[in-house]
């Protein structure tokens with residue numbers, strides 16, 4: 001590999017590395033996005049930020065993920081986004097245990 005080829009290769013791999021870094025940041029940002037009740041998929045599941053059903057909230061639903069006590073947590077029904085721990089939707093199923 002000549003000097004010029006090596007320089008060209010290093011420039012290209014540097015650009016690729018920067019691109020990967022920015023796409024990683026974008027993925028992390030999306031993971032923190034909150035579900036809005038006005039989103040089409042949230043409407044379909046009748047998601048509400050505050051549960052209308054006493055004793056049934058996202059925090060005690062089997063589809064919730066993340067850390068207990070957090071105000072917003074990931075939900076398996078809304079991949080990559082967060083739901084309100086006090087929220088609710090029509091596919092709520094009691095967390096076993």
Ligand code: SF4
Nearest residue numbers: 058061063075089092
């Ligand atoms: S599936 Fe469960 S945790 Fe997810 S939004 Fe519906 S009630 Fe909340």
